[in-house]
Amino acid sequence: MPENSNTLLDKLNTLKSRYEEVKTLITDPEVIANQQRYVKLTKEYKELEDLMTVRQEYAALTANLSESKHILMTENDAELKDLAREEITECEARLPQLEEEIKLLLLPKDPEDAKNAILEIRGGTGGDEAALFAGDLFRMYVKYCETKGWKIEVSNANEGAAGGFKEIVCSVTGNNVYGTLKYESGVHRVQRVPATETQGRVHTSAATVAVLPEAEAFDVVINEGEIKWDTFRSSGAGGQNVNKVESGVRLRYNWKNPNTGETEEILIECTETRDQPKNKERALARLRTFIYDREHQKYVDDIASRRKSLVSTGDRSAKIRTYNYPQGRITDYRINYTIYNLAAFMDGNIQDCIDHLIVAENTARMEAAELE
Structure with missing residues (x-):
């Protein structure tokens, strides 16, 4: 039996009683009525269920x-011994893989x-080329x-004079979206010959990407009575109706930052539909996310300071990747x-890069957990 098998089994066995407790709680009508608690417990149940599967x-x-080995x-x-040898080979091949899976699942x-x-x-340095x-x-x-x-x-877009976007904001919904896309936050640099360049010189431009976890209604408290709303006519494509009807909305909200004590006005526009x-x-959803992100910045900073890996600290000023068109090269510096x-x-084939980032971060987290 592997040396650390008892340790891993002990850890998994200690979680079995909590699994049974949560399994009962999520069927309790009082818990179901408390939406915030119910959502939290169902997520915990799913994580514990995965652990119970690997425990088995x-x-x-x-x-x-x-x-x-006893056989x-x-x-x-001789036949029984041959069968035993086969079983030992299979078990010894699978156990190390399973141990790594368990260690990952046990990480917070x-x-x-x-x-x-x-x-x-958002387009950064580089003018029209940055927007492109x-x-x-x-x-x-x-x-x-896709x-x-x-x-x-898309909830808001500001197109560039030569195409592309000076700024574009959109929501992404699906399974484990933030946990996957968070690695994209940072400065993305491009090296290529701009369409407007007549002498064929390579220019360097940049764009910033920010990925924020979307706040749920109960994550933040907003006094909707204090929101000031304006409406305006949307511009751009969409037919005559868009320009005749005041479908665009603009909200203003005075928010006090609990981390600094300062009050600031938040301005959000939405012209999507x-x-x-x-x-x-959708403007309200963006307001919730903005406040949630700002209120949790201290939490994010604490996480970043504890991590040995800088793979997904959320630092939006850090240069993370270069796209070199003359060489057909992508380089991720992290x-x-x-x-x-x-x-x-x-063309969207970025999963391999994200997989490498996830592995790097998980490796660093496991190393940090072993040192504690």
């Missing part, structure tokens, strides 16, 4: 390994990971979201990841 497999493997030492039947989960996300892309690159990044994420089966909805109530609903399939990458 791990216990069976260690028992089979012990029994097979090998005590039995004289980031409570934000399962949430939907607000994706914000921001548009390319948006297209890349749209393509990626492969994941996620839904993406021709339906004013829907635009109001993990020294370089590939030469830029065309496919810009």
Whole structure:
């Protein structure tokens, strides 16, 4: 039996009683009536259920390994011994893999990971070229979201003079969206010959990407009576109706930052649909997310300071990746990841890079957990 099998089984066994307790709680009418508590407990139940599944497999493997070794030492039947050897080989091959899976499952989960996300892309240094690159990044994420089966909805967009976007904000809904896209926060740099460049010189431009966990209604408290609403006519594509009906909404809200004590006015516009109530609903969702992000910044900073890995600290000023068009190269500086399939990458094929980032962060977290 592996040296650490008892330790892992002990840890898993201590969680069994909590699993049974949560399993009972989520069927309690009083708990179901408390939506905030119910949502929290159902998420915990799912995590514990995954652990109980691997606990069962791990216990069976260690028992089979012990029994097979006993047969090998005590039995004289050659056929039984051959079967025991096969079982030992299979168990010893699977156990290390399962142990790594268990260690990952035992790491504390980031409570934000399962949430939907607000994706914000802004052209940075580089003028028109930066806006064009921001548009390319948006297209890349749209393509990626399609492969994941996620839904993406634009809530606000400010187009660049030559195309692309000076700024575009959208919501992404689906399974484990924030836990996947959070690695994209930071400065993305592009090196290429701009369409407006007549002498063929390579220019460097940048765009910033911010990925925020979308706040649920009970995550933050907003006094909706203090929100000041304005309506205006949306501009841009969409037919005559868009320009004749005041479907665009603008909200102003004075918010006191609990971390600094300062009050600031938040201004949010939403012109996504021709339906004013829907635009109001989406503007409110963005307000909740903005406040939630700001109120939890101290929590984010604390997490970042404790991590040995800077893979997903959420630092939006850090340069994380370069897209070099002349070489067809993508380089992610956080993990020294370089590939030469830029065309496919810009077409949404970014999962391999995200997988490498997840592995790097999980490795650092496991190392940190072992040191504690």
